[in-house]
Amino acid sequence: MCSTLSPVRRHLRSALLLTLALGVPGLASAQVEGADGIDAPPGSTAGQEAPAEPEAPAPPAETEPEQPEAPAAGSEEGTAPAEGATPATGPAEGTAPAEGTPPASGPTEGAAPAEGAAAEADEPALPPTADGTGEAAAPETAPLRVIVVDAAPHGVAPVVGQHVTERIRLTARAMGYELVDPMNTVSAAQRMQMPYPPTPADLWRVTYVSRSQRGVFAKVWAHEGRYVFEISVASLDGAGPFFARGTSGAEDLHEVVERLTREALPVPGTFDAEAAARYAQPQPAQPQPAAAPAFPQAQPRDRIRVSQRRVSRRPTRRWDVSLQTEAAFGTSSEFFYNHLIGLRLGFRITKGLHLGLYGAYANLRGRGQRESNLLPMLQLTNRIRVSRRSDLTVPIRAAVGYLPFNGPVIRLSAGLNYPISDRWEIGADILVPTFWFVDDEVQISLNVGLELTYRL
Numbered sequence: 291m292c293s294t295l296s297p298v299r300r301h302l303r304s305a306l307l308l309t310l311a312l313g314v315p316g317l318a319s320a321q322v323e324g325a326d327g328i329d330a331p332p333g334s335t336a337g338q339e340a341p342a343e344p345e346a347p348a349p350p351a352e353t354e355p356e357q358p359e360a361p362a363a364g365s366e367e368g369t370a371p372a373e374g375a376t377p378a379t380g381p382a383e384g385t386a387p388a389e390g391t392p393p394a395s396g397p398t399e400g401a402a403p404a405e406g407a408a409a410e411a412d413e414p415a416l417p418p419t420a421d422g423t424g425e426a427a428a429p430e431t432a433p434l435r436v437i438v439v440d441a442a443p444h445g446v447a448p449v450v451g452q453h454v455t456e457r458i459r460l461t462a463r464a465m466g467y468e469l470v471d472p473m474n475t476v477s478a479a480q481r482m483q484m485p486y487p488p489t490p491a492d493l494w495r496v497t498y499v500s501r502s503q504r505g506v507f508a509k510v511w512a513h514e515g516r517y518v519f520e521i522s523v524a525s526l527d528g529a530g531p532f533f534a535r536g537t538s539g540a541e542d543l544h545e546v547v548e549r550l551t552r553e554a555l556p557v558p559g560t561f562d563a564e565a566a567a568r569y570a571q572p573q574p575a576q577p578q579p580a581a582a583p584a585f586p587q588a589q590p591r592d593r594i595r596v597s598q599r600r601v602s603r604r605p606t607r608r609w610d611v612s613l614q615t616e617a618a619f620g621t622s623s624e625f626f627y628n629h630l631i632g633l634r635l636g637f638r639i640t641k642g643l644h645l646g647l648y649g650a651y652a653n654l655r656g657r658g659q660r661e662s663n664l665l666p667m668l669q670l671t672n673r674i675r676v677s678r679r680s681d682l683t684v685p686i687r688a689a690v691g692y693l694p695f696n697g698p699v700i701r702l703s704a705g706l707n708y709p710i711s712d713r714w715e716i717g718a719d720i721l722v723p724t725f726w727f728v729d730d731e732v733q734i735s736l737n738v739g740l741e742l743t744y745r746l
Contacts, residue, residue: 444511445679616739644671667691697727
C-alpha cells in the first residue's frame, strides 16, 4: 500500500521511530513494516534486519552439595527426559533388557529367575547346631521297647515272683530299654490269649502284639533249700531265644536275678531292625494248584522254629560227705543180725547222678561170737525228683563191695532224701535187699539205713 503522507510528516515519523529504537533495545530487532522509501537508521543497511541485542549473562547457579547417585531404575533419578522422548517404565513388551541391566520394576511375568536364585529358594535353611555350624545333626534313634511278663513262681511264695519281676524291669531300664507298663502287658497277653506260663513261641508273639522289640519271662522255684531262676528272652529280629539259669539264697536274690538278666537279655545295640521288619511283613499267599479240592482248606499257622539251649545240669556243689548207720536182718532159716556204721565220700556227676566211695565198720554174727570187720563198697546213685514243687527225691542205689575173709557183698536200695538247708540233707534207705556171699553160700538180708549228708 503506497503512502500518501507529506514530507514533513514523514520526517517526524522517522524521528519518532528512531527515538523509540534507541530507547527500547527490543524494538531494534523488529522489522519495520513499512512503506517504501523509509530512511534506515544510521549505521544500518536499508532493507536488512537489525542485529540481535546480545543476551545478558545468566546469574550463577547456587552450588549444592553432591548427592550420592541413586540406583538406576530405568533412568537416572532427577534427570529429565529429552524433549519429545517417552519416559522409560521398564523394558518394552517382548524386548529383552540389556545384558547386565536389572529390570526397572521387578522381574517380568513369566521370566525365568536367575541361575542360583531358584536353588537358594528351594533349598531349606539348615537349623544351627550346638557347635554353631549349619550342618544338620544326625537324628537320635528311639530306644528299644521290652515287655516283661510277670514271673511264674512254682512252690514258693508269690512275693518271690514279684521281687523277680521288679528286679528284671529295673535291670532292663538300666540297660537302656523302654519298658511296657504292666497294664499294657496284661492287655497284650489277653488280646492274643497267651497261655501262662508262656512258651518261647508265645513270648515272641506277645512281644510282637505289644509292638516291642524284645520280651522277657522268668520262672522261679526252690530246690535243696535255694531259689532256682530260669530267665528266657525272645527277640523280634529272629535271634535267640536266650536263656539263663542260676540259684540264690534269700539274701542275694536281687544280685543273682540282675546278673542272669544281663546274661540273657542282649544289649540294645545288637538288635537287627531289618530282620525284624522282614519278620513283621505278611508273607505273600501261595497260588492254589489247578487240581485243588473243591472244599476250602484251613491255612496252617506260621510256625516259629525255636531252638532251645540245653539247660545246664551241672550241680552247684559237687562233693559231699555222708555219715550212715545201717541194720541188716537176715531172711534165711537161721536168723542173723549185722550192723554197719560207715562214711561215704560222694561226687555228683550231674544233679541226679552220684558216685560214692563207702567204707564201713561191720559188726557181724560169727560162728560162736560177734566178729568185727571192714566193708569197702563202690556205690552209684540216681536221684528221681518226685515233683517240681518239692525238693523230696527218691535215691536208687547199687553198691558192690568185698568183706575180707568172707566174700563179695551186693547191696540194692531205695529210699527218700530231703534237704533241710542249703548244705545239709537227711535220708533214709527203706527197702535195702543185700546179698552176702559167704562160704559158697548166699545169705540175704533186708536192711534199713539212715544217713546225714553235708555238701562241701
